[in-house]
Amino acid sequence: MYFHEILQQLNELRAEWRKQDFKFTKEQKEKFEMLQELRRARVNYFYENGLVSTGKKDKEKVSS
Secondary structure (H helix, E strand, O other), rough: OHHHHHHHHHHHHHHHHOOOOOOOOOOHHHHHHHHHHHHHHHHHHHHHHOOOOOOOOHHHHOOO
């Protein structure tokens, strides 16, 4: 499953959650938790491999 599909499905489930008075069915809850775990794993992969911006670098470090 592609990352954009995971986000899309999470957003769809959140919309359904709002329509259902902020309650999930058992199946929806299980699917939501599974999608969240996939998303967290992907984000952790980015952090572990240094693929996330950590802010501005010092001017001294850049010019050295």
